Amino acid sequence: MAAPTMTIEPVRAFNGLDVLVARDEGLFVAEGLDLRIATPEPGDLRSTADGTLAHPTTSQGRLQDRGAAAMFQG
Amino acid sequence: MVVCAALVVAPESEIYTPQELAYQPVALDYGNGTGYAGLQMLEGAMPREAVTTRAAPAHSGERIAGLLRGEFAATVVQEPWITVAEKAGCRIVSATFFHGTWVADRSVTAEAYAAFVRATTRAVRRIKADKRRYVSYFIRDFPNVPEVQALRPEDFNLGRIQLKEPGPIPEHEARWAWEWMAGWGLLEGEFACDAQINRQLETEAFAAGGPTPRPPLYPDRAERDVKGTERGRLR
Numbered sequence: 001m002a003a004p005t006m007t008i009e010p011v012r013a014f015n016g017l018d019v020l021v022a023r024d025e026g027l028f029v030a031e032g033l034d035l036r037i038a039t040p041e042p043g044d045l046r047s048t049a050d051g052t053l054a055h056p057t058t059s060q061g062r063l064q065d066r067g068a069a070a071m072f073q074g
Numbered sequence: 075m076v077v078c079a080a081l082v083v084a085p086e087s088e089i090y091t092p093q094e095l096a097y098q099p100v101a102l103d104y105g106n107g108t109g110y111a112g113l114q115m116l117e118g119a120m121p122r123e124a125v126t127t128r129a130a131p132a133h134s135g136e137r138i139a140g141l142l143r144g145e146f147a148a149t150v151v152q153e154p155w156i157t158v159a160e161k162a163g164c165r166i167v168s169a170t171f172f173h174g175t176w177v178a179d180r181s182v183t184a185e186a187y188a189a190f191v192r193a194t195t196r197a198v199r200r201i202k203a204d205k206r207r208y209v210s211y212f213i214r215d216f217p218n219v220p221e222v223q224a225l226r227p228e229d230f231n232l233g234r235i236q237l238k239e240p241g242p243i244p245e246h247e248a249r250w251a252w253e254w255m256a257g258w259g260l261l262e263g264e265f266a267c268d269a270q271i272n273r274q275l276e277t278e279a280f281a282a283g284g285p286t287p288r289p290p291l292y293p294d295r296a297e298r299d300v301k302g303t304e305r306g307r308l309r
Contacts, residue, residue: 004186013211014152015077015107015174018237020211022197031196033189048103048132053113054259056105059132064179071178073075074107 009072079111085163092119098147101130112150154212184278
């Protein structure tokens with residue numbers, strides 16, 4: 001049976017060091033998960049400088065919104 | 075993952091404590107966890123009406139550049155930018171830690187989530203066993219940024235690199251976060267645990283070999299009144 005696939009939004013070390021190490025050291029494969037990290041498109045990137053406190057313009061969750069990722073770190 | 079966020083000021087700043095940032099402009103990346111951590115650090119040091127913030131780019135390097143240009147009194151950054159800021163002579167006036175929380179859509183299965191938490195749990199154990207080896211990841215995140223590439227693993231304060239094995243989010247923590255955000259006008263409505271947390275999937279995932287869930291920090295009400303302790307109360 002094929003391993004389940006899951007796609008997440010990109011992470012950096014500060015918020016996803018565990019994910020990056022697990023990917024690089026084959027731990028997702030060892031646990032039977034085909035983990036993929038989505039690549040943002042230009043339209044996914046919004047500057048937080050354009051938002052307000054009550055109406056922020058973060059890029060987090062944008063790939064999930066358009067169905068390109070199933071999880072993101074908030 | 076546990077994220078460290080620090081409020082930093084410019085090298086020549088006369089500000090040494092977070093209280094001194096009252097009515098001073100602080101640049102935050104609104105909408106990101108680090109930005110909210112910055113807001114919480116300010117809120118803990120002054121009346122809410124004295125908290126003065128402005129929107130800033132999500133890239134910590136851009137915020138540090140603005141700080142050094144004198145565009146605001148302080149900003150909040152995470153690693154590797156805390157280390158970069160310190161090497162540039164900036165000072166930390168407050169620091170805090172917060173959990174990164176995964177937000178999943180309904181396509182995530184218990185099987186996939188269980189495998190995800192098993193793999194990241196193993197990674198957390200490896201990293202904690204040799205943090206110095208793995209801080210190179212913070213450097214390689216920014217291959218084209220000279221001030222990050224100038225860092226060496228020994229430059230990092232490992233006390234700021236913290237990881238915890240993944241586990242279910244306790245309801246009281248989720249409720250507090252919701253109500254805190256609602257208090258700032260970021261969310262509307264009452265917190266509804268069932269609407270925010272899929273406990274069934276979570277339970278199935280952990281039953282499928284995930285790590286042992288941590289016990290709730292808040293005991294039942296009858297057990298809270300421990301002799302010799304006091305709890306905060308609204309006056």
